[in-house]
Amino acid sequence: MTDVNDEQLDALLSAAASGVDYDGLVAEHDVDGYRFETPDGTHEELTEAEFGELADRNPWFVSNWYYWRARDRPDTEVAFLRYLEGADDRPVTDRYETMADDGIVASWGQLRIDIALGEDGHRVYTVRNETEADTAIESLTVHTDPLEARELVKHDDRGRYRPLKTAPTLPTGWAFVDLDGRALAETVEYVYPATIANWHLERRGELDVDHWRETMERQSGIYSVIKTWDRGEGHEHVNWVAEACCADSQCLKRREWEYEDGTPLEVDGGDGEFPCREPCSLVVTAARQWTKLEGEETKRYEFELTPSEKEQIEAIVDAVADGEAESIREADIYEGANRYRARFLRAKRFDEEGRLCGVPTDDGS
Amino acid sequence: MQALVIVAHGSHLNPDASTPTYDHADTIREAGVFDEVRTAFWKEEPSFREVLRTVESEEVYVVPLFISEGYFTEEVIPRELRLEGWDLEQWDSDGTSATHATLEAADVDKTIHYCGPVGTHDAMSDVIVRRAETVTGDSEAGEGFALAVVGHGTERNENSAKAVHLHADRIAETGRFDEVKALFMDEDPEIDDVTDFFETTDIVVVPLFIADGYHTQEDIPEDMGLTDDYRTGWETPAEVDGHRIWYAGAVGTEGLTADVVIERAADAGADVGDAIETVRHRTRSDANASAGD
Numbered sequence: 225m226t227d228v229n230d231e232q233l234d235a236l237l238s239a240a241a242s243g244v245d246y247d248g249l250v251a252e253h254d255v256d257g258y259r260f261e262t263p264d265g266t267h268e269e270l271t272e273a274e275f276g277e278l279a280d281r282n283p284w285f286v287s288n289w290y291y292w293r294a295r296d297r298p299d300t301e302v303a304f305l306r307y308l309e310g311a312d313d314r315p316v317t318d319r320y321e322t323m324a325d326d327g328i329v330a331s332w333g334q335l336r337i338d339i340a341l342g343e344d345g346h347r348v349y350t351v352r353n354e355t356e357a358d359t360a361i362e363s364l365t366v367h368t369d370p371l372e373a374r375e376l377v378k379h380d381d382r383g384r385y386r387p388l389k390t391a392p393t394l395p396t397g398w399a400f401v402d403l404d405g406r407a408l409a410e411t412v413e414y415v416y417p418a419t420i421a422n423w424h425l426e427r428r429g430e431l432d433v434d435h436w437r438e439t440m441e442r443q444s445g446i447y448s449v450i451k452t453w454d455r456g457e458g459h460e461h462v463n464w465v466a467e468a469c470c471a472d473s474q475c476l477k478r479r480e481w482e483y484e485d486g487t488p489l490e491v492d493g494g495d496g497e498f499p500c501r502e503p504c505s506l507v508v509t510a511a512r513q514w515t516k517l518e519g520e521e522t523k524r525y526e527f528e529l530t531p532s533e534k535e536q537i538e539a540i541v542d543a544v545a546d547g548e549a550e551s552i553r554e555a556d557i558y559e560g561a562n563r564y565r566a567r568f569l570r571a572k573r574f575d576e577e578g579r580l581c582g583v584p585t586d587d588g589s
Numbered sequence: 590m591q592a593l594v595i596v597a598h599g600s601h602l603n604p605d606a607s608t609p610t611y612d613h614a615d616t617i618r619e620a621g622v623f624d625e626v627r628t629a630f631w632k633e634e635p636s637f638r639e640v641l642r643t644v645e646s647e648e649v650y651v652v653p654l655f656i657s658e659g660y661f662t663e664e665v666i667p668r669e670l671r672l673e674g675w676d677l678e679q680w681d682s683d684g685t686s687a688t689h690a691t692l693e694a695a696d697v698d699k700t701i702h703y704c705g706p707v708g709t710h711d712a713m714s715d716v717i718v719r720r721a722e723t724v725t726g727d728s729e730a731g732e733g734f735a736l737a738v739v740g741h742g743t744e745r746n747e748n749s750a751k752a753v754h755l756h757a758d759r760i761a762e763t764g765r766f767d768e769v770k771a772l773f774m775d776e777d778p779e780i781d782d783v784t785d786f787f788e789t790t791d792i793v794v795v796p797l798f799i800a801d802g803y804h805t806q807e808d809i810p811e812d813m814g815l816t817d818d819y820r821t822g823w824e825t826p827a828e829v830d831g832h833r834i835w836y837a838g839a840v841g842t843e844g845l846t847a848d849v850v851i852e853r854a855a856d857a858g859a860d861v862g863d864a865i866e867t868v869r870h871r872t873r874s875d876a877n878a879s880a881g882d
């Protein structure tokens with residue numbers, strides 16, 4: 225333990241006049257002198273010098289108060305940073321011991337956040353992809369400017385553009401180091417925009433959720449067609465959309481929007497820390513295409529397939545839907561979605577116009 | 590505290606669509622006159638819906654990084670930002686003259702100064718000229734050059750053509766270039782026949798677009814005959830029918846666009862100190878540095 229820093233002691237002395245009661249530290253000043261209290265004991269009628277000695281012996285309590293209170297931080301940032309270190313549940317000494325030791329480990333989406341004790345009781349944050357929790361920082365590309373996160377998270381590890389920031393495809397190979405609280409919040413803002421703000425609103429019971437119906441009613445231009453998809457005969461189609469796009473395997477936000485107020489979807493919203501308050505632009509754009517496609521009537525087609533061929537088609541759809549088509553090994557001809565297997569099926573069952581079993585599509589128009 | 594929020598289209602498909610927006614935000618951030626500088630997108634995150642709640646300042650200047658007044662600036666952005674009581678009349682515009690309107694947003698306790706798009710601000714003419722300087726590598730470019738300002742055309746919105754004419758006319762009035770014309774992708778005079786419209790051998794072509802993408806990197810170069818296949822690229826300048834075409838790509842990628850964003854906010858009452866000067870100067874040295882590469 226180091227001595228308390230002068231600036232922090234001065235700040236506490238002046239704050240004592242109006243009373244401090246924060247995370248177990250109580251500091252007061254009245255006509256009888258100062259009062260200094262921690263969970264370890266209460267000391268009253270103190271002179272300024274005695275108060276200073278006690279502060280010196282309890283630098284963690286003083287710096288903890290100083291870190292959260294004496295600095296000009298927006299409420300949202302305080303709530304978020306305190307949440308990360310479990311400040312509402314863990315006593316000051318417990319947190320400080322852990323920070324001074326291995327650090328407190330927190331997570332936000334796919335981010336792993338390490339909180340270490342910096343100088344004078346400040347925090348130093350490190351951020352990286354959670355899958356690299358055990359990778360030495362030295363072997364990662366190190367950044368200190370939060371703005372650099374924007375480019376970093378643009379593509380996944382396969383080099384594909386990530387149009388949805390909360391897709392669970394956060395790339396690896398980098399770390400942000402030496403961040404203070406503000407820089408950490410900024411970095412998270414670039415990786416997962418608006419998640420802190422919405423999480424905080426939700427914690428205060430103020431999250432403004434816009435359900436599917438309201439969101440689609442609001443659309444205009446080329447998206448106004450989507451409202452015609454809701455025909456008041458149930459909302460199975462919206463269950464399908466949520467299952468397709470919003471499952472945790474596709475998006476880390478916890479879907480809080482439903483079909484409409486009082487009509488929940490039957491699909492699970494996920495377990496993410498941060499909420500999704502309305503269908504996002506990706507879902508709206510996809511919904512427009514589905515609205516068009518779903519306007520078609522079904523037709524009866526007749527195909528001759530072997531049982532294995534039917535199962536193979538199912539396996540191909542599964543592999544594409546689960547994003548696994550690429551990882552099926554070249555020679556794994558036991559997998560229906562293996563490339564050779566798919567090519568064989570096409571060679572055998574498609575005619576020269578690419579029609580399954582030579583059956584015309586006949587869209588009825 | 591005052592914040593600047595740049596709102597732009599963005600893309601689900603093109604990773605570069607957001608790049609100019611980020612670049613201009615960074616330039617303005619460095620100028621240090623706004624307590625916060627944020628970006629928001631129609632197709633990316635943070636969305637228009639959720640950007641205001643990420644801002645701390647009570648005074649927020651929202652500048653659309655769009656070329657013209659129309660569907661996005663008049664309908665989509667105000668709706669998505671939840672600007673209460675928004676009415677197009679507040680802009681009192683003839684289609685290119687919107688400056689700003691002051692409103693409240695329904696989901697946050699802030700004053701929102703909703704500005705006209707960058708594309709119709711007078712200062713955008715300077716960006717077009719700067720773009721011509723950048724592409725020719727000549728800070729005096731003008732004499733001996735023709736300039737074509739290229740727009741989409743009327744398609745969904747007649748104001749888009751108006752903005753192109755606005756700048757072509759303003760630049761023509763300065764007499765800096767031998768000839769100046771407004772050309773379009775989908776209406777006459779068409780970009781396909783670019784060389785028919787000019788006497789001057791050297792023609793600088795500047796598309797009035799915010800970001801490079803399909804139109805500026807595929808359509809226009811092929812339509813003008815700079816290349817048969819955009820994937821193989823083209824020369825700058827490229828020889829076409831006895832003319833030399835200096836194709837500049839989207840004007841919105843020019844660093845000086847940041848200046849127009851600041852001017853929009855300043856016109857709406859933001860305290861921008863000497864940022865306009867600083868940015869004009871700094872983006873010029875950047876332009877010269879890259880031209881020398």
Ligand code: SF4
Binds near residue numbers: 502504
């Ligand atoms: S609508 Fe679905 S996919 Fe989009 S952000 Fe919300 S949960 Fe994720």
